[in-house]
Amino acid sequence: MKAVYSASNKDTNIKYKIIYMKTLLIKLLVTATLVTTLSCTKKNQTVTNSQTVTTNPTNNLIKIGEVFITGAKTKAIIYSTKQFEVGFNEVYISFIDSIDGSTINSGKLFLQALMNMGTMSHGCPVENSTDSASTNGYYKTAVVFSMPGTSSEWSLNINFQNKKNGLNGLGTIGVNVSNTTPSKVKNITLALDSNKKVIISILQPSNPKVGTNDFEITIHNKLTSVSFPPITNYSVEIVPEMPSMGHGSPNNINPIHTAKGHYLGKVNFTMTGLWYVHLNIYKNGSLISNDQYFEFTLQ
Ligand SMILES: [Cu+2]
Structure with missing residues (x-):
C-alpha cells in the first residue's frame, strides 16, 4: 500500500x-x-453470549417457529440447522421469560414429536438431554422424523420445567417436514431380530466428497408408537459400492456405537458419481440385516 x-x-x-x-x-x-x-x-459449537444467541442466532441456525408456554410463563423459540426434513434434525430451543424477556438458562426440556394421521398417531425418535441447564441459551435436542408431513400432521410437544420460577408447562407447535430424496431414513422390520421395528437415519456424510468422509448413522427401535429407545448393541459393517462401475473402495472404517444410538465410522469414496453404502447389521455376531443401503452422489 x-x-x-x-x-x-x-x-x-x-x-x-x-x-x-x-x-x-x-x-x-x-x-x-x-x-x-x-x-x-464445528460440532457442539454455539456462540458465547446467550443474549446474542436468542435474539440473533448463529449463522447456521434458522428459526423454525415459536410458541408460548403459558404454564411456565415462557416463550419457546425453536431453531434448527435447516428446515425440518425426513431424517435426523438437530433442534435447539431457547426459552424467554414472558415477564422480563430474559433467557432462561436454568430449566429442563422434554421434547416429543407426534404425527397425527387421522385414524392413528405416532411419534418418532427424539434425543432429549439430561441437562437441567441451557448451553449459551440453547437447550439442544434432536428429532429423527420418520416420514414427511405438514404442520397439521407433525407437531412438537415442548414440555418445559422453568427452574427460575418453579413453573411447568407444555407448548405445542405444528411443523412441516419435507421429504428427502434419496431418503435419509429407513423404516424396517428385522425378521432375524424378533421382528424388531427399527429406524435408521443417516447423518454423515451430509456433503460427501472424494476421499475419506465421516460416516454416521443412528439406530432406534420403534418399541411402541410413541417409544423409540436407541439401539446400542448392534455392530454395523459398511460396504461402499459404485453401481455403475461395479467396484467398491478400500480403507473404510466400520461405524461403532458412540452414544445414544449413534454409530460413527469412515467411508472412502474414490471418485465422483453415484455410490451406495450398504449396511450389514449384526447382533451378537449374527447377521440380521444386509439389504439396506444409503445413496450418495458426489459432484
Ligand atoms: Cu406418520
Missing part, C-alpha cells in the same frame, strides 16, 4: 485512502464471516 501514500495528487490520495478503507472493511467483513462460519460448522 506504499504507493497509496506516496501519490502526489491530493485528490488521488484521498480516493486511494477511501478505496483502501473500503478494501479493509471488506477484508474485515470477510474475515468475520469466515470466523463465524468456521466456528459454526
Whole structure:
C-alpha cells in the first residue's frame, strides 16, 4: 500500500485512502464471516453470549417457529440447522421469560414429536438431554422424523420445567417436514431380530466428497408408537459400492456405537458419481440385516 501514500495528487490520495478503507472493511467483513462460519460448522459449537444467541442466532441456525408456554410463563423459540426434513434434525430451543424477556438458562426440556394421521398417531425418535441447564441459551435436542408431513400432521410437544420460577408447562407447535430424496431414513422390520421395528437415519456424510468422509448413522427401535429407545448393541459393517462401475473402495472404517444410538465410522469414496453404502447389521455376531443401503452422489 506504499504507493497509496506516496501519490502526489491530493485528490488521488484521498480516493486511494477511501478505496483502501473500503478494501479493509471488506477484508474485515470477510474475515468475520469466515470466523463465524468456521466456528459454526464445528460440532457442539454455539456462540458465547446467550443474549446474542436468542435474539440473533448463529449463522447456521434458522428459526423454525415459536410458541408460548403459558404454564411456565415462557416463550419457546425453536431453531434448527435447516428446515425440518425426513431424517435426523438437530433442534435447539431457547426459552424467554414472558415477564422480563430474559433467557432462561436454568430449566429442563422434554421434547416429543407426534404425527397425527387421522385414524392413528405416532411419534418418532427424539434425543432429549439430561441437562437441567441451557448451553449459551440453547437447550439442544434432536428429532429423527420418520416420514414427511405438514404442520397439521407433525407437531412438537415442548414440555418445559422453568427452574427460575418453579413453573411447568407444555407448548405445542405444528411443523412441516419435507421429504428427502434419496431418503435419509429407513423404516424396517428385522425378521432375524424378533421382528424388531427399527429406524435408521443417516447423518454423515451430509456433503460427501472424494476421499475419506465421516460416516454416521443412528439406530432406534420403534418399541411402541410413541417409544423409540436407541439401539446400542448392534455392530454395523459398511460396504461402499459404485453401481455403475461395479467396484467398491478400500480403507473404510466400520461405524461403532458412540452414544445414544449413534454409530460413527469412515467411508472412502474414490471418485465422483453415484455410490451406495450398504449396511450389514449384526447382533451378537449374527447377521440380521444386509439389504439396506444409503445413496450418495458426489459432484
Ligand atoms: Cu406418520
